[in-house]
Amino acid sequence: xxxxxxxxxxxxxxxxxxxxxxxxxxxxxxxxxxxxxxxxxxxxxxxxxxxxxxxxxxxxxxxxxxxxxxxxxxxxxxxxxxxxxxxxxxxxxxxxxxxxxxxxxxxxxxxxxxxxxxxxxxxxxxxxxxxxxxxxxxxxxxxxxxxxxxxxxxxxxxxxxxxxxxxxxxxxxxxxxxxxxxxxxxxxxxxxxxxxxxxxxxxxxxxxxxxxxxxxxxxxxxxxxxxxxxxxxxxxxxxxxxxxxxxxxxxxxxxxxxxxxxxxxxxxxxxxxxxxxxxxxxxxxxxxxxxxxxxxxxxxxxxxxxxxxxxxxxxxxxxxxxxxxxxxxxxxxxxxxxxxxxxxxxxxxxxxxxxxxxxxxxxxxxxxxxxxxxxxxxxxxxxxxxxxxxxxxxxxxxxxxxxxxxxxxxxxxxxxxxxxxxxxxxxxxxxxxxxxxxxxxxxxxxxxxxxxxxxxxxxxxxxxxxxxxxxxxxxxxxxxxxxxxxxxxxxxxxxxxxx
Numbered sequence: 001x002x003x004x005x006x007x008x009x010x011x012x013x014x015x016x017x018x019x020x021x022x023x024x025x026x027x028x029x030x031x032x033x034x035x036x037x038x039x040x041x042x043x044x045x046x047x048x049x050x051x052x053x054x055x056x057x058x059x060x061x062x063x064x065x066x067x068x069x070x071x072x073x074x075x076x077x078x079x080x081x082x083x084x085x086x087x088x089x090x091x092x093x094x095x096x097x098x099x100x101x102x103x104x105x106x107x108x109x110x111x112x113x114x115x116x117x118x119x120x121x122x123x124x125x126x127x128x129x130x131x132x133x134x135x136x137x138x139x140x141x142x143x144x145x146x147x148x149x150x151x152x153x154x155x156x157x158x159x160x161x162x163x164x165x166x167x168x169x170x171x172x173x174x175x176x177x178x179x180x181x182x183x184x185x186x187x188x189x190x191x192x193x194x195x196x197x198x199x200x201x202x203x204x205x206x207x208x209x210x211x212x213x214x215x216x217x218x219x220x221x222x223x224x225x226x227x228x229x230x231x232x233x234x235x236x237x238x239x240x241x242x243x244x245x246x247x248x249x250x251x252x253x254x255x256x257x258x259x260x261x262x263x264x265x266x267x268x269x270x271x272x273x274x275x276x277x278x279x280x281x282x283x284x285x286x287x288x289x290x291x292x293x294x295x296x297x298x299x300x301x302x303x304x305x306x307x308x309x310x311x312x313x314x315x316x317x318x319x320x321x322x323x324x325x326x327x328x329x330x331x332x333x334x335x336x337x338x339x340x341x342x343x344x345x346x347x348x349x350x351x352x353x354x355x356x357x358x359x360x361x362x363x364x365x366x367x368x369x370x371x372x373x374x375x376x377x378x379x380x381x382x383x384x385x386x387x388x389x390x391x392x393x394x395x396x397x398x399x400x401x402x403x404x405x406x407x408x409x410x411x412x413x414x415x416x417x418x419x420x421x422x423x424x425x426x427x428x429x430x431x432x433x434x435x436x437x438x439x440x441x442x443x444x445x446x447x448x449x450x451x452x453x454x455x456x457x458x459x460x461x462x463x464x465x466x467x468x469x470x471x472x473x474x475x476x477x478x479x480x481x482x483x484x485x486x487x488x489x490x491x492x493x494x495x496x497x498x499x
Contacts, residue, residue: 016290016291018163019161019163019289019290020286020287020288020289020290022163022164022166022167023158023163023166023167023286023287023289023290024283024286024287025167025170025171026154026163026166026167026169026170026171026286027170027283027286027289028279028283028286029167029170029171029173029174030170030173030174030177031275031279032174033174033177033178033181034057034275035275035276035279036178037178037181038054038272038275038276039339040181040185041053041181041185041194042272044185045185045190045191045194047268048125048126048128048129049129049132049190049191050268050271050272051125051267051268051271052125052129052132052133052136052191053136053191053194054255054268054271054272054275055119055123055133055255055259055271056133056136056137056140057275058252058255058256058271059115059119059137059140059144060140060143060144060147061248061251061252062245062248062249062252063108063140063141063144063145064144064147064148064151064244064248070096070097070100070101070148070152070237071097071148071151071152071155071244072155072236072237072240072241072243072244072372072377073093073097073233073236073237073240074093074094074097074152074155074156074159075155075156075158075159075292075293075296076159076236076240076292076296076299076372076373076375077089077093077233077236077296078090078093078094078155078156078159078160078296079159079292079293079295079296079297079299079300079373080296080297080299080300081093081300082159082160082296082297082300083296083297083298083299083300083301084300084301087220088220088222089229090216090220091216091220091221091222091223092222092223092224092225092226092229093225093233094152094156094216094217094220094221095221095222095223095224095225096224096225096230096233097152098149098152098221099224101145101148101149101152104145104148105142105145105146105149108141108142108144108145109141109142109145111141112137112138112139112140112141112142113138115137115138115140115141116133116134116135116136116137116138116140117134119133119137119140120133120134120137122259122260123259124263129191132190132191132192133191135191135192135195136191136194136195139195139198139199143198143199143202146199146202146203146205146206147202147205149206149209150169150173150202150205150206150208150209152209153169153206153209153210153212153213154166154169154170154209156213156216157169157212157213158289158290158292158293159293159296161290161293162212163289163290165212168208168212169205169208169209169212170205172204172205172208173201173202173204173205173208174201176200176201176204177197177198177200177201179197180193180194180196180197180198180200180201181194181197183197184196184197232375236375236377239376239377239378239381240372240377240381242377242378242381242384242385243368243372243377243380243381243384245384246380246381246383246384246385246387246388247384249384249387249388249391250278250358250361250384250387250391250411251274251275251278251282252274253388253391253392253395253411254270254274254354254395254407254408254411255267255270255271255274257391257392257395257396257399257407258270258271258399258404258407259271261396261399261400261407262399262403262404262407266403266404269347269350269404270350270404270407272347273336273347273350273351273354274354276332276336276339276351277332277336277351277354277355277358278354278358280328280332280355281325281328281332281354281355281358281359281362282358282361282362284320284321284324284362284365285362285365287320288313288317288365288366288369291313291366291369292369292372292373294309295309295310295369295370295373295374296373298373299373299374299375303374306370306373306374307370307429307430310366310367310369310370310430311430313366313369314366314367317365317366318363318442319442321359321362321363321365322442322443322445322446323442323445323446323449325359325362325446326446326447326449326450326453327449327450327453328355328359329352329355329356329359329450329453329454330449330450330451330452330453330454330456330457331453331457332351332352332355333347333348333349333351333352333355333457334348334454334457334458334460334461335457336348336351337461338461349405350404350405350408353405353408353409353411353412354408354411356412357408357409357411357412357414357415358411358415360412360415360416360419361387361415361418361419363419364383364418364419364422364423367422367423367426367430368380368422370426370429370430371426371429374429376429379422379425379426379429380422382421382422382425383418383419383421383422383425384418386414386417386418386421387414387415387417387418388414390410390413390414390417390418391410391411391413391414394410394413394414395407395410395411395414397410398410
């Protein structure tokens with residue numbers, strides 16, 4: 001490699017790291033607000049009202065998948081249009097997506113009362129919170145589609161590598177949400193106040209999206225997609241929508257099954273723990289958003305190069321997720337219990353078992369990005385279908401016989417089935433160079449980090465009382481362990497000085 005090529009590679013790596021960090025900020029902002037608010041909402045509104053609020057958030061997440069795949073269209077096909085240099089195609093894509101989402105907004109708003117009645121018929125809420133729960137679920141669909149409009153505009157920005165704008169949109173809207181939650185709780189407005197805070201969040205996200213995309217919306221969006229483009233566009237959309245539903249189902253099935261099988265009181269524990277565990281364990285997946293943009297652009301310019309580009313990405317991916325998984329397993333179970341407090345109970349085993357299933361599914365992340373960029377998201381949808389089927393069957397049996405921990409353990413079985421199915425079904429798409437088994441030294445480093453963090457976490461939680469002090473010391477333990485691994489990795493990669 002020449003000096004010029006090496007410099008370009010370093011610059012490209014630096015740009016990717018910056019973009020990935022901005023995507024992480026944008027994705028973690030809403031999750032961070034929800035997770036930070038969870039113990040505060042639980043303490044202020046009570047267990048029954050918290051269950052209704054948590055189920056509304058779950059309902060919105062599920063409805064976010066009922067977008068007919070239009071959000072997935074935005075990033076993939078705008079990337080393809082960018083690779084081809086076709087601005088007119090980009091305008092037609094946006095116009096078609098906005099028409100579908102506006103129609104969907106009208107539909108779910110009109111169907112709000114039926115949605116609320118259905119949820120109340122399935123979930124067993126005490127009489128004291130039924131009226132407020134009905135109000136929440138009546139507006140859940142409208143909130144979901146408003147968020148979809150914002151996500152569609154954010155996906156356009158991502159397809160054009162405007163990740164700073166993506167982060168600004170997310171952080172701006174979530175700041176409004178955090179302020180709204182604080183005002184609602186401090187003023188004693190309860191669940192209606194939390195609903196208004198959610199509306200302020202969604203409206204802010206849409207307005208910021210329109211502002212950031214104004215040049216595209218007002219100069220390029222002129223007409224809908226041609227008839228010849230519709231078949232390819234919507235065939236991709238439906239398959240991508242199924243994959244999106246599978247991803248959300250992976251995060252939400254535990255809480256929904258616990259609510260139906262074990263009752264809303266027991267499900268409150270799962271409703272508190274699952275968002276934290278899934279958010280932490282699946283967080284690295286957001287780092288691959290810039291990779292999706294890169295591969296989508298390449299799909300428009302040079303499709304033959306997709307497998308090798310994914311192979312290089314997967315080699316780097318395992319270097320990240322192995323130490324990350326060790327860090328999570330060493331810290332999260334011990335941090336979850338003091339974070340939620342005595343109202344939820346000791347959730348160490350529950351969070352550890354849930355984490356194992358989520359972390360196992362991370363191994364397929366690069367492959368999932370590849371099949372989406374290649375225009376074959378149906379392969380990923382098939383794997384998620386297997387996950388859901390295994391989770392429901394095995395989870396029902398284990399939940400009824402062993403309770404919450406058994407239900408969580410079913411996620412590990414389902415994740416193993418999903419990984420196997422996707423690997424087997426994509427042999428004709430991926431390159432033979434794609435790395436599946438990382439070097440042994442990566443496992444050794446991850447095992448050392450796990451032992452260090454788990455031992456330190458156990459010592460901290462055994463000796464220290466108080467939520468803030470415990471969490472602070474656990475953070476220090478994790479930082480020390482991660483620093484040791486990072487320094488070791490840098491030393492291994494450092495060039496040997498010439499004598």
